[in-house]
Amino acid sequence: MFTARGTQIIGIASGKGGVGKTTISANLAVTLASRGKKVILFDADLGLANAQLALGCKAPYNFSHVLSGQKTLKEIIVDGPAGVQLVPGASGIQHLASLNRTEVAGIIHSFSEIEEDLDYFIVDLAAGLSDSVMSFLSACQHRLIVLKNEPSSIADAYATIKVMIQDHSLQNIHLLPNAVLTHSEGEHLCKSVNSVIKNFLGSQVDHLHPISADEMVLRSLKSSQPLITFAPTSKATRDFSILADQIEELEHDTTLTGGLQFFVERLAAAQATES
Ligand SMILES: Nc1ncnc2c1ncn2[C@@H]1O[C@H](COP(=O)(O)OP(=O)(O)O)[C@@H](O)[C@H]1O
Ligand SMILES: [Mg+2]
Structure with a gap:
């Protein structure tokens, strides 16, 4: 069932809303899929500019239908650009982290049906550091x-990372600056956040290639087309391509293998240790 490398499960989070999580989740998913990778985007946020809009697709059902047992995961998944598959979110999604054993077993079964040869499972998370977000991240x-390079975004990113490291002992944390004017602005931003992390938490986190502020992001959204086909030579498209290279090079965490079924098990376990 698993490919040799297995499924890479990537959570996309932020301290503050509106910084570009959904934009990055969707464009990273499409970029990887356009390289022939099998990618599922899991919308675990309820924000206005949701993953459906970002991928330009419409979903008749959503995850609440899976939670209520009316549909299987396979039945709610919709096809997006370049073969990306979307698991549409729902207002009940945070409860995924607080299900009982029987419900978890049902969801695990649902996930096991779609698992075949999946390369990337990208989770577009809600902003902030709620228990549910932390369970997903774990x-x-x-x-x-x-x-973003804004005081409130920087402070909230630091607060989130602090909880991730101190309360949940999480590793494999990567800073990802968005909407930067220059590449060096992004690099400086990561350096300064990392120096605070080093001083106060005694550790360091990794950083990834910054994504440029680019009006094509909004224009492609309005035209319901993926950025990489709408504006293939735009700055942001180039940035997503470099980001996708880096994502392809990320190490597989050998302590967290086993794919999507185990993702749901870990989700349930993380919740159990919190409550
Ligand atoms: N790199 C970027 N350049 C220009 N606009 C961007 C960029 N990233 C995001 N945006 C815009 O910012 C807004 C918020 O982005 P979104 O991805 O919905 O944030 P989040 O999911 O974190 O709430 C959207 O209108 C989006 O089009
Ligand atoms: Mg969002």
Whole structure:
């Protein structure tokens, strides 16, 4: 069932809303899928500019139908650009982290049906550091923290990372600056956040290639087309391509293998240790 490398499960989070999590989740998913990778985007946020809009697709059902047992995961998944598959979110999604054993078993079974040869499972998370977000982050193999070069975004990113490291002992945390004017602005941003992390938490986190502020992001969204086909030579498209290279090079966390079924198990386990 698993490919030799297995499924890489990546959570995309931020301290503050509106910093570009959904934009990055969707465009990273499409970029990887356009390279022939099998990618599922899991919308675990309820924000306005949700993953459906970002991928330009419409979903008749959503995850609440899986939670209520009316549909299987396979039945709610919709096809997006470049073969990306979307698991549409629902208002009950945070309860995924607080299900009982029987419900978890049902969801695990549902996930096992779609698992075949999946390369990337990208989780577009809600902003902030709620228990539910932390449970999701604990269940992922890599965590991308999106931040903008704005005081509130920086402070909230730091607060999120502090909880991830101190309260949940999470590793594989990667800073991802978004909407930067220059590449060096992004690099400086990561350096300064990392120096605070080093001083106060005694550790360091990794950082990824910054994504440029680019009006094509909004224009492609309005035209319901993926950025990489709408504006293939745009700055942001180039950035997503470099980011996708880096994501392809991320190490597989050998302590967290086993794919999607185990993702759900970890989710349930993380919740159990919190309550
Ligand atoms: N790199 C970027 N350049 C320009 N606009 C962007 C960029 N990233 C995000 N945006 C815009 O910012 C808004 C918020 O982004 P979104 O991805 O919905 O944030 P989040 O999911 O973190 O709430 C959207 O209108 C989106 O089009
Ligand atoms: Mg969002």
